[in-house]
Amino acid sequence: MEIFxxxxxxxxxxxITHLFSKEDGPFDMIYSIRKKAGDxxxxxxxxxxxxxxxxxxxxxxxxxxxxWFEKLLYWAAFSGAACLMEQATAKDDNSNNTPGYKED
Numbered sequence: 001m002e003i004f005x006x007x008x009x010x011x012x013x014x015x016i017t018h019l020f021s022k023e024d025g026p027f028d029m030i031y032s033i034r035k036k037a038g039d040x041x042x043x044x045x046x047x048x049x050x051x052x053x054x055x056x057x058x059x060x061x062x063x064x065x066x067x068w069f070e071k072l073l074y075w076a077a078f079s080g081a082a083c084l085m086e087q088a089t090a091k092d093d094n095s096n097n098t099p100g101y102k103e104d
Contacts, residue, residue, distance in 0.1 A: 010081035
């Protein structure tokens with residue numbers, strides 16, 4: 001049961017992080033939040049998926065772990081899982097499978 005909950009929490013972290021960093025949200029609410037955050041610390045935080053995942057994973061790690069060491073470990077694990085899911089689902093800019101280099 002613990003593995004199932006870990007997977008569910010990791011999916012939730014990925015989904016919330018993706019919403020904050022990549023989507024406009026319902027009625028453009030998330031877009032408005034990102035726009036109000038500006039170019040400062042919070043604006044950059046919301047623009048970067050990897051940065052956002054660290055902070056979105058924090059409450060999940062605190063809820064999932066029992067001892068402080070476990071809480072810190074789960075915090076990192078949830079953020080890492082979200083980053084792996086983002087890399088697995090992100091659209092590749094190099095869609096025509098051509099190499100990024102040329103031979104002479």
